[in-house]
Amino acid sequence: MKVLQVSAEIFPLLKTGGLADVAGALPLALNAAGCEVRVLLPGFAPILDDLQNAQVLAQLQAPWGEEVVVRYGRLARLNGLQAYVIDVPVLYRRAGSPYEDEHKLPFSDNDRRFALLGWVASRMAAGLDAQWQPRVVHSHDWHAALAGAYMAYLPPQRQRVASVYTVHNLAYQGLFAPRHFFELGLPASAFAVDGLEFHGQLSFMKAGLYYADHITTVSPTYAREVQTQEQGCGLDGLLRTRAADLSGILNGVDEAVWNPATDATLAAPFDARKPEVKAQCKAALQQQLGLNVAPDAPLFGVVSRLTEQKGLHLVLEVIDELIARGGQLVVLGTGDAALQTAFVERARAHPASVAVRIGYDEPFAHQIFGATDVTLVPSRFEPCGLTQMYGLKYGSLPLVHRVGGLADTVVDCSLEDLAEGRANGFVFNEFNTQALSRAVARAFALYAQPAQWRKVRARAMRQPLGWEQAAGQYLALYQRLCH
Numbered sequence: 001m002k003v004l005q006v007s008a009e010i011f012p013l014l015k016t017g018g019l020a021d022v023a024g025a026l027p028l029a030l031n032a033a034g035c036e037v038r039v040l041l042p043g044f045a046p047i048l049d050d051l052q053n054a055q056v057l058a059q060l061q062a063p064w065g066e067e068v069v070v071r072y073g074r075l076a077r078l079n080g081l082q083a084y085v086i087d088v089p090v091l092y093r094r095a096g097s098p099y100e101d102e103h104k105l106p107f108s109d110n111d112r113r114f115a116l117l118g119w120v121a122s123r124m125a126a127g128l129d130a131q132w133q134p135r136v137v138h139s140h141d142w143h144a145a146l147a148g149a150y151m152a153y154l155p156p157q158r159q160r161v162a163s164v165y166t167v168h169n170l171a172y173q174g175l176f177a178p179r180h181f182f183e184l185g186l187p188a189s190a191f192a193v194d195g196l197e198f199h200g201q202l203s204f205m206k207a208g209l210y211y212a213d214h215i216t217t218v219s220p221t222y223a224r225e226v227q228t229q230e231q232g233c234g235l236d237g238l239l240r241t242r243a244a245d246l247s248g249i250l251n252g253v254d255e256a257v258w259n260p261a262t263d264a265t266l267a268a269p270f271d272a273r274k275p276e277v278k279a280q281c282k283a284a285l286q287q288q289l290g291l292n293v294a295p296d297a298p299l300f301g302v303v304s305r306l307t308e309q310k311g312l313h314l315v316l317e318v319i320d321e322l323i324a325r326g327g328q329l330v331v332l333g334t335g336d337a338a339l340q341t342a343f344v345e346r347a348r349a350h351p352a353s354v355a356v357r358i359g360y361d362e363p364f365a366h367q368i369f370g371a372t373d374v375t376l377v378p379s380r381f382e383p384c385g386l387t388q389m390y391g392l393k394y395g396s397l398p399l400v401h402r403v404g405g406l407a408d409t410v411v412d413c414s415l416e417d418l419a420e421g422r423a424n425g426f427v428f429n430e431f432n433t434q435a436l437s438r439a440v441a442r443a444f445a446l447y448a449q450p451a452q453w454r455k456v457r458a459r460a461m462r463q464p465l466g467w468e469q470a471a472g473q474y475l476a477l478y479q480r481l482c483h
Contacts, residue, residue: 001036001475001477002032002035002133002134002135003027003035003037003134003137003138004038004121004124004125004134004136005023005026005040005137005138005140006039006040006138006140006147007039007040007041007144008098008143010023010039010047010078011023011079011257012024013077014044014046014098016098016099018384018385019140019141019168022140023140024078025252025254025257025467026080026471026474028254028467029466029468035475035478038083039083039084040086040120040124041085042113042117043071043086043089043092044092044093045287047083047085049389050078051071051074051075051269052073052080053073053074054071055071055072056069056070056072056380057084058070059124059305062119062185063183063184064112064183066091067088067253069087070084070120070123071085071087071358072084088116091462095398098478105164110174110176111176111184111202114143114144114174114204115204117144117147118144118146118147118148118150119185121137121144121147122147122154124136124137125151125156125163126157127268129183133159133161134161135162135478136161136163136481136482137161137164138163138165138166138374138474139163139166139212140165141168141169141295142204143174143211144208145165145174145204145207146184146207146210147163147208147212148207148211148212149190149196149207149210150185150213151163153187156351157420162213162481163212163214164213164214164477164478164481165209165216165221166216166217166218167205167383168218168384170205170232170383173203173204173205173233173235173271174203175198175202175204175205176190176201176202176204177201178200178202179363180202181196181202195210196210206238211238212245213245213481214481215239216246216248216477217247217249218249219248219383220248220406221248223246223247223248224404225381225404227239249470249473249477250384250408250469251312251386251470252465252469253389253393253465253466253467254467255393255465255467258366258369258389259393260278260289260369260394260395260461262424263370265363265367265370266283266366266367267367267370267476268281268284270370270395272461272462275395275454275461278355278371278394280373281370281371282295282372283295285330285370285372287373289330290352291351291352291354292353297328298326298443298444299328299373300327300328300329300372300373300443301330301331301332301369301396301401302329302332302376303369303375304332304333304377305334305335306333306335308339309381310335311377311379311431312333312339312343312378313339314378314431315436316346317436318376318436319350325440326380328353328354329355330354331343331347331356331357332356332361332364333358333360334359340358343358344358365390366396368396369390369391369393369394369396370394370396371396372396374391374396374397374398375391375396375398375399377391377400377406378400378436379401379404381403382403382404382406383404384404384407385405385409388406389409391425392410394467395460397424397460398425398426398445398460399440400425400428401429401436407427410425410426410427411424411425411427411462412426412427412442413426413446414454414478418452419457424456426439426440426443427439
């Protein structure tokens with residue numbers, strides 16, 4: 001089964017969030033399951049710099065006239081994964097992030113920069129590479145969402161190519177002014193309610209949802225939630241009409257990257273058979289951050305974008321309680337300026353109990369999971385969430401709001417779930433400070449019972465979270481679409 005995966009970023013070459021982790025791990029898992037996966041990526045500098053044995057596959061002209069070079073090679077840091085990279089320096093080699101300039105403002109031509117990703121994907125579906133034509137084009141999030149739209153308007157093909165579109169976060173939709181539609185090379189009829197038009201704007205996300213043969217979300221619960229008015233972001237009606245073509249497949253963890261037994265960033269490796277070594281990681285991080293080196297103080301961790309959606313304002317409201325109970329908190333993240341300032345101020349006020357680092361540092365994130373006792377993920381909504389899975393792998397019990405993938409992976413330490421041997425963390429139902437506070441109290445209560453805590457931690461660390469199951473589900477979906 002030949003599959004072309006299309007995404008804007010890929011770990012470990014370029015990452016702004018969980019999308020990159022999925023884009024980097026899923027192709028390798030699918031290849032192990034018997035697929036033949038290649039990836040299509042924009043020519044950002046870290047991606048092109050890693051492309052080995054590169055050759056020019058094609059020179060094209062984009063619908064708006066841009067000269068486009070498509071290169072083919074292998075990505076060295078992804079075990080030689082075969083890749084097509086769109087090389088247009090004027091579009092992709094810029095200061096700032098993949099999506100924003102150095103002032104954190106979206107690039108004014110993001111519509112063309114990412115429409116090109118979908119357009120080249122459609123050329124691949126039409127046989128641009130005479131030696132390799134995909135049976136499935138699998139595009140991810142709004143950046144690659146136009147792949148299905150362009151494919152829908154291709155001339156009839158000798159071999160039908162199926163399109164799959166995965167929503168990683170419905171809230172980020174790729175909305176643009178309607179004038180940009182006329183640059184894209186799609187027929188005028190595509191700018192309609194049954195197409196790309198969304199309340200007078202151009203919506204890449206809607207295009208993905210409307211035109212793909214099948215839609216997936218990154219967890220089963222999120223697949224149900226996006227069909228509701230509360231979490232459908234204005235697209236719930238469309239998603240309900242496509243319910244028969246919508247499914248949720250839970251993301252996995254790349255165990256070659258996230259494995260405390262082999263993680264070189266940790267002060268000491270450990271696993272479910274020797275979890276007591278985790279105490280060395282905790283002491284090392286406490287010392288490094290200037291926290292009290294207190295083995296009996298529950299250490300809570302946050303690794304997150306600092307946004308309201310992630311529920312971090314709730315965390316601010318329980319910090320005093322957490323400290324009063326004898327706990328500590330370490331935060332790593334970047335985002336909303338007001339939240340950043342608030343966390344930094346709390347760390348200054350309580351330097352022995354709270355440590356904050358603004359920014360993103362992948363090795364430091366690993367060290368936080370390796371050291372902490374509890375991983376806080378109190379998100380308002382969470383399509384899948386990988387953070388809680390990393391917490392499970394590293395014996396840092398997740399404390400989560402019951403939404404999306406958090407609900408699919410974390411079982412509360414209620415009396416009945418403890419008795420039945422299912423509990424692996426702490427879950428609260430209502431998105432408010434009081435509910436989070438009660439969950440924090442349950443975490444302290446369990447921590448005060450070391451034998452029970454060790455039992456729950458061992459269960460969490462042994463939970464199967466790799467990509468094998470998800471890869472099998474995607475493969476079954478591809479096979480069904482192609483027959």
